[in-house]
Amino acid sequence: MNNVTSIEPQPTQITEDVVAQFLMDHPDFFQQYPELLGRIKVDTPERGVVSLVEVQVNKLRDRIGDLEEEITQLMSLAAKNDRLFHDFANVQKQLLMCEDFSQAAKVIEQKALSLNLTAHIKIIGHSHPKYHIEKMALDNFSKKFLNGHSAYLGRLRQAERDKLLAYGGLNHSSTELGSFAVLPLGQSTPIGIIAFASHDGGHFEPNMDTLFLEQLVSVFHYLLTQWSKSSHE
Numbered sequence: 001m002n003n004v005t006s007i008e009p010q011p012t013q014i015t016e017d018v019v020a021q022f023l024m025d026h027p028d029f030f031q032q033y034p035e036l037l038g039r040i041k042v043d044t045p046e047r048g049v050v051s052l053v054e055v056q057v058n059k060l061r062d063r064i065g066d067l068e069e070e071i072t073q074l075m076s077l078a079a080k081n082d083r084l085f086h087d088f089a090n091v092q093k094q095l096l097m098c099e100d101f102s103q104a105a106k107v108i109e110q111k112a113l114s115l116n117l118t119a120h121i122k123i124i125g126h127s128h129p130k131y132h133i134e135k136m137a138l139d140n141f142s143k144k145f146l147n148g149h150s151a152y153l154g155r156l157r158q159a160e161r162d163k164l165l166a167y168g169g170l171n172h173s174s175t176e177l178g179s180f181a182v183l184p185l186g187q188s189t190p191i192g193i194i195a196f197a198s199h200d201g202g203h204f205e206p207n208m209d210t211l212f213l214e215q216l217v218s219v220f221h222y223l224l225t226q227w228s229k230s231s232h233e
Helices: 016-025 052-096 101-114 135-146 158-165 211-231
Strands: 041-044 048-051 118-124 152-154 179-184 192-198
Touching (some): 052 101, 052 211, 101 118, 118 135
Antiparallel strands (some): 041 048, 152 179, 179 192
């Protein structure tokens, strides 16, 4: 006769970790025992001891508040973008009605002023010193700051902006101008640039969207090429 000793299973020791793991393994536990939700108390730094239900309600209320704030910000941004879209669309219409470079430059410069900015239009070999830029100065700037990108946004050292925005050999680019948006006229081989300058050093920052400015510059560049073709016909 064999003596078989039965081994009684040892009860699992109840610890905080065991309870936590059990609840993670059984996420529907409180659906089966909903009366426990109101009896479990949680010590919170904001409101003291409250029930688990109150904690969940407060978290939900905070999340709803965050979502409402995000929605408000998105609506504000959408409204701002809508105004900008119509604003720049109107400028593009004005540009397309222009008959020559001087009219188009005036449209851009006036629009910049209405936005508390200064527009600098620079074309290689332009006859007027205000709009002229040396090819070497443009090439150097393009290699250092644009490097194939559609725009440069940010600050410029005085020496760099003087080379880029010099007026007939004289420095007419205010040292007070704090930040710039510089866009090339043409991507592969730029014929010039349009720079928008702000006194606010944080107005133009690298992470800004330049879609509207790019469209404006693209229309202006197209008109320049068309006027150039007409003058050679």
